[in-house]
Amino acid sequence: MNWGAIAAIYRFEMSRFFRTLMQSFLSPVLSTSLYFVVFGTAIGSRIEQVEGISYGAFIVPGLIMLSVITQSISNASFGIYFPKFIGTIYELLSAPVTFLEIVLGYVGAAATKALFIGTVILCTAALFVDFPIAHPLAMVLFLVLTCLSFALMGFIIGIWAKNFEQLQLVPLLVVTPLVFLGGSFYSITMLPPVWQTITLFNPVVYLISGFRWSFFDAADVPVGLSLLAIAGFTCLCLGVIWWIFRTGWRIRS
Amino acid sequence: MSAMLSIRDLRKTYDGGFQALKGVTLEIREGEIIALLGPNGAGKTTLISTVCGITTPTSGKVTVGGHDILTDFRAARALIGLVPQEVSLEPFEKVIKTVRFSRGLFGHRRDEALIEKILRRLSLWDKRNAQIKELSGGMKRRVLIAKALAHEPRVLFLDEPTAGVDVELRKDMWGIVADLKADGVTIILTTHYIEEAEAIADRIGVINGGELLLVEDKDRLMTRLGKKRIEVHLSEPLDAIPPALAQPGLSLEGEGDVLMFEYDTQAERTGITKLLNDIAGAGLVLRDLSTRQSSLEEIFVDLVTEGRS
Structure with a gap:
């Protein structure tokens, strides 16, 4: 294993993040504050409690997941798409590195950035509402696994995309709706029975439910199922990436 | 190596x-x-x-x-x-x-x-x-x-x-x-x-x-591929190459005052001696003499053109 190469890619990607640290830091703080003003105070004041939890606290896990998922995808997809776009990918392709090492470098960096932003949101949320963290270790595990699996997905999108429009397409048309409809701001038990069943086909439901369980010890779906879902999603992404690297799809001519 | x-x-x-x-x-x-x-x-x-x-x-x-x-x-x-x-x-x-x-x-x-x-x-x-x-x-x-x-x-x-x-x-x-x-x-x-x-x-x-x-x-x-050219600068310009001098590779250039002779350096007989003897025999007076080897560019263009034809 070329650990030096993994570290080099990781550092290079992180330096891009540090160059724009203020934006990276301020943007989630601002958006989280806005969510709390709108959903927590304006609308949330009319919703007393959800499953015995104050609405402001209830949306914290969903808010973190929303940002972490979109950030993981956008960081990883941009990270690998940009070298393709400007042509510097030649360096990766001609270096003595395996694709596994390339993935570890890019996905590791994208997941780290998302993790950082997730932590910032968690801290910002703590300024607005009180919430417990019933299972801290499980919370960290869910957060890390979500960052990693969606960074893997972002990496696939970055390889697939032929232009910047395509780079935005999947996050905008698929991921954001799935996250919003995945119970970020409500419990799926609040939906009519038919929609509850339909919602169960949304993989994000399992992530948010599991993550929320780690805070409030209450979940829409069993925690084991949530872990299974995220593990399955990670395996699926790894499988696709393995295939991409075997065939050189959209990387090597 | x-x-x-x-x-x-x-x-x-x-x-x-x-x-x-x-x-x-x-x-x-x-x-x-x-x-x-x-x-x-x-x-x-x-x-x-x-x-x-x-x-x-x-x-x-x-x-x-x-x-x-x-x-x-x-x-x-x-x-x-x-x-x-x-x-x-x-x-x-x-x-x-x-x-x-x-x-x-x-x-x-x-x-x-x-x-x-x-x-x-x-x-x-x-x-x-x-x-x-x-x-x-x-x-x-x-x-x-x-x-x-x-x-x-x-x-x-x-x-x-x-x-x-x-x-x-x-x-x-x-x-x-x-x-x-x-x-x-x-x-x-x-x-x-x-x-x-x-x-x-x-x-x-x-x-x-x-x-x-x-x-x-x-x-x-x-x-191997380089051709050499000899340029014979004459004191008096000519209207045409005298029949006694005519041979393949010889041309009249400039304003009729340069005899250009292209020859193969690898050939057994380059033809230079004959040319110089013929010039002397024709009574032409030389002003200058120079030789030039064809550049790699000319060789390259020749090769690519041959490849195409």
């Missing part, structure tokens, strides 16, 4: 069916500088991209330092440095960081002394903390070279390194190539500039239409 790079019957057909390489075979010795000449679309960049791992070969075998580029790619690529034709650099990154990155990518530990040496040699040290986007085109090319040298390669591919750069950088580059050669680095260079090949290469390969038309020692190639 042993072969540092061995290419056997290398073929590449792209998905669209375009055959970019049609069975290229080439052996390059350690420490040698070989220049690949060829028009646009000849297959030069595909050849380099395939050896470096950017393009997957359709068939054939390539080894670098004895390591197969597919089955033992780590060891093979570890020996290779590549300066691509396109100036592809991360615009917002600092010069020194991008060079460090290249070294790291090859799994080498940080070596600030070496990076400084490379940057100084390429006149980039003063710009080490500048963002790439602030640099001129020539400076960016220097960064590409610095990146390629950062992991101390034993084989360096320079894909048209001096395309569109000023004379100063071109000469500077030739100096760098000479330094690398002195260190025993094997260099494969593609270029449009014949004088570049003429100035720095040990051997010349001419590639066209995906085929290697020839590979030969530069000096031998010049001698």
